[in-house]
Amino acid sequence: xxxxxxxxxxxxxxxxxxxxxxxxxxxISRSTDALKSRNLALARQVIEDDKKINQKRYDIExxxxxxxxxxxPLARDLRTIIAVLNMVVDLERIGDYAExxxxxxxxxxxxxxxxxxIDIPRMADKANEMLHAALDAFVRRDADTARKVxxxxxxxxxxxxxxxxxxxxxxxxxxxxxxxxxxxxxxAHNLERSADRVTNICxxxxxxxxxKVEEVGVAKR
Amino acid sequence: xxxxxxxxLSSRKxxxxxxxxxxxxxLNAFYGSFRAVKNVNMSIPARAVTAIIGPSGCGKSxxxxxFNRMHEVAHGARVxxxxxxxxxxxxxxxxxxVRIRCHIGMVFQKPNPFPTMSVLDNVVAGRRLSSLWTKxxxxxxxxxxxxxxxxxxxxxxxKLKQSGASLSGGQQQRLCIARALAVQPEIILMDEPCxxxxxxxxxxxxDLMRTLTEEYTIVVVTHNMQQAGRVSDMTAFMLMSxxxxxxxxxxxxxxxxxxxxxDKRTEDYITGRFG
Ligand SMILES: Nc1ncnc2c1ncn2[C@@H]1O[C@H](COP(=O)(O)OP(=O)(O)OP(=O)(O)O)[C@@H](O)[C@H]1O
Ligand SMILES: [Mg+2]
Numbered sequence: 001x002x003x004x005x006x007x008x009x010x011x012x013x014x015x016x017x018x019x020x021x022x023x024x025x026x027x028i029s030r031s032t033d034a035l036k037s038r039n040l041a042l043a044r045q046v047i048e049d050d051k052k053i054n055q056k057r058y059d060i061e062x063x064x065x066x067x068x069x070x071x072x073p074l075a076r077d078l079r080t081i082i083a084v085l086n087m088v089v090d091l092e093r094i095g096d097y098a099e100x101x102x103x104x105x106x107x108x109x110x111x112x113x114x115x116x117x118i119d120i121p122r123m124a125d126k127a128n129e130m131l132h133a134a135l136d137a138f139v140r141r142d143a144d145t146a147r148k149v150x151x152x153x154x155x156x157x158x159x160x161x162x163x164x165x166x167x168x169x170x171x172x173x174x175x176x177x178x179x180x181x182x183x184x185x186x187x188a189h190n191l192e193r194s195a196d197r198v199t200n201i202c203x204x205x206x207x208x209x210x211x212k213v214e215e216v217g218v219a220k221r
Numbered sequence: 222x223x224x225x226x227x228x229x230l231s232s233r234k235x236x237x238x239x240x241x242x243x244x245x246x247x248l249n250a251f252y253g254s255f256r257a258v259k260n261v262n263m264s265i266p267a268r269a270v271t272a273i274i275g276p277s278g279c280g281k282s283x284x285x286x287x288f289n290r291m292h293e294v295a296h297g298a299r300v301x302x303x304x305x306x307x308x309x310x311x312x313x314x315x316x317x318x319v320r321i322r323c324h325i326g327m328v329f330q331k332p333n334p335f336p337t338m339s340v341l342d343n344v345v346a347g348r349r350l351s352s353l354w355t356k357x358x359x360x361x362x363x364x365x366x367x368x369x370x371x372x373x374x375x376x377x378x379x380k381l382k383q384s385g386a387s388l389s390g391g392q393q394q395r396l397c398i399a400r401a402l403a404v405q406p407e408i409i410l411m412d413e414p415c416x417x418x419x420x421x422x423x424x425x426x427x428d429l430m431r432t433l434t435e436e437y438t439i440v441v442v443t444h445n446m447q448q449a450g451r452v453s454d455m456t457a458f459m460l461m462s463x464x465x466x467x468x469x470x471x472x473x474x475x476x477x478x479x480x481x482x483x484d485k486r487t488e489d490y491i492t493g494r495f496g
Contacts (some may be wrong), residue, residue: 003493072447074479074491211481 006071010080013063014139017084017091020056021135024091025128027053027098028194032124035105035187036117046102053095057088079211083204087138090197094131097190097197104183114170114180123159123191126152130198134205143209146202150216156195163188242267242408242438243288248302250283250292257283259466261302263457265408270430270439272453272475274446276495279459280467281442285410288440289325290318306408326406330413332393334385334400340377343385343396344368348403363403371399372429391422398429402437409433411441415448427452446491450479458487 027046034043064081067073073081130149137145167181167188199216206214243265250258258280265271273281286292287300290311303310311321326347334343344364364381368374373395377388385396394414401409411430415423423445430439430452443449449456456478458471471478471487482488489495 006493074446074450075482075488077492078480 006067006073006077009063009067009071010077013060013067013081013084016056016060016063017087018135018139020053020060020088020091021131023049023053023056024095024098025131027095027102028124028128028131028191031098031101031105032121034102035108036121038105038108038110038113040106040109043102043105047099050095050099054092057092060088061085076208079208083208086204087201090200094194094197097194100190101187104187108180108183111180114167114177114184119159119163119166120184120187120191123156123163123188123195126156126159127191127195127198130156130195131201134198134201137202138205138208141205141209143206146205146209147216150199150202153195153199156192160188160192240266242306243440244303244305245288246303246305248284248287248300248304250280250287251297251299251301252283252295253297256464256466258287259462259464259468261469263469263472265438265440266455267407267438268434268436269454270434270441270452271455271457272449273440273442273457273459274444274449274490275459275467275470276461276490277444279461281459282412284459284467285412285440285442286327288408288410289322289327291322291327293318323404324406325408325410326401326404328394328397328401328409328411328414330416332390332397332417334388334393334396336384336386338385339382340385340388340396341381344399344403346403347400348405364399367399367402368396370402370433371395372425372432373399389422391418391425394418394422394426395429398426402433406437408438408440411439413442413444416444423448450475458482458484458490460486460490 027049030042031046033039034046064085067081068078071077130152133145133149133152137143137149164185167185170177171181203214203216206212206216241264245261245263245265248258248261249256261284273285275281283292286294288304290300292298292300300312303312305311306321306324309316311325334340335346338346341361341364344367345360348360348363365374365378368377373392376392377396380387385393388396394417398409398414415426418426427448430441433439434454441449441452453475456473456475457469458478459467460470462468471482471484473483477483478487479491482491486495
């Protein structure tokens with residue numbers, strides 16, 4: 001005996017989380033594009049759209065509260081709702097990091113770039129790829145994929161170390177680059193944190209499937 | 222995961238044999254040739270609430286009645302297996318079922334005070350029947366103590382001489398609990414004790430059950446899953462097998478059963494997708 005109404009509402013909840021996920025993916029890639037192509041209008045758009053991401057988070061939270069209050073979810077249903085409640089927090093924060101990077105793109109404005117952007121777009125692509133794979137794993141309730149995504153985090157960490165060391169070299173050899181270099185350190189830092197947040201999302205997916213909270217990737221820094 | 226149901230039991234590290242007051246071993250219960258309960262093994266922890274849930278007709282009441290030898294009262298009914306109570310099998314030959322029922326009392330679904338008796342006499346009725354002549358003053362003292370334990374004293378202290386039937390349904394049920402307590406049992410079995418009560422009276426009884434675990438062990442059959450979640454430390458899920466005999470599918474801490482049951486059939490039942 002399925003619970004038609006309840007199952008439909010759970011499905012809606014999942015759909016909304018996926019919508020929020022793609023909004024966040026878009027924010028990451030747009031903020032990076034804005035930086036790369038010095039497109040200030042695009043950067044402003046990312047900042048504007050972050051309000052929608054925040055609103056989505058509250059809407060999803062409200063759906064969860066209503067489901068808990070009216071449907072008495074238990075077992076896997078309960079775990080799903082609790083996991084979604086946690087995942088929207090991480091998604092919203094990733095959105096904030098993207099907004100932060102859009103803000104930095106605006107501050108950099110049309111200053112000449114320190115160096116061609118290569119590793120930073122790579123970090124953004126990797127973080128986005130991880131997020132996408134995590135949302136896929138959520139839809140398929142696939143704990144193994146979620147664990148694999150967590151393992152990918154080291155790629156982003158390594159890129160961050162590389163970018164960081166490189167920028168330090170710039171600053172050390174030519175103090176006039178400090179301002180510009182520091183901004184890029186922040187961009188890279190935001191991307192590194194975004195990938196860490198994706199690993200939190202993966203932990204929640206594993207929780208839905210196994211009922212256990214595994215600390216899969218120890219958050220660094 | 223953070224516990225948000227009952228934490229008391231799951232926070233006890235692990236239970237020793239001595240923490241269990243009833244050990245049910247290979248229990249089978251029959252009505253004539255029909256087996257209603259099949260091969261049940263379970264250990265019931267002392268001073269905790271154990272809930273038995275499952276669909277109608279799966280043998281919950283039958284199993285519960287096996288715990289104090291009430292099952293055999295039905296015509297043609299018999300039990301196989303053991304129920305160890307403090308290291309003694311209550312089904313051992315020579316064991317007096319009446320004595321067992323003094324140690325292991327029962328509260329029924331419908332409040333059933335003796336209508337011709339006063340509130341006070343109702344409380345001590347079981348005590349009177351079961352033993353032991355006691356002085357009137359001692360009886361009154363005992364009645365007050367049990368009515369207080371049953372969270373009923375304040376509501377009835379001015380009408381102790383009135384008929385038990387003059388109380389509200391929820392009060393009558395607490396009166397029946399006080400009556401069970403007056404026999405000074407160690408275990409109280411309850412078969413859907415709240416199904417005739419409104420939500421407020423239900424919550425009162427549930428609070429009472431929690432408080433009683435300071436001294437007593439409670440085993441409760443309930444159809445109300447939320448109630449099992451609210452009051453119990455352990456949950457047993459029963460289901461009818463293919464030969465219509467009731468089986469114990471899963472028995473674990475309530476937290477485990479309600480957040481992450483092991484058996485798919487339990488998951489389907491408690492998430493409401495059963496049938
Ligand atoms: N006195 C009896 N004589 C014969 N069969 C009985 C008797 N009492 C119960 N049964 C049968 O035993 C099985 C288990 O009944 P039981 O009352 O234990 O179920 P239950 O789980 O308590 O159901 P409910 O939730 O409806 O109270 C059922 O098939 C029922 O028909
Ligand atoms: Mg019954």
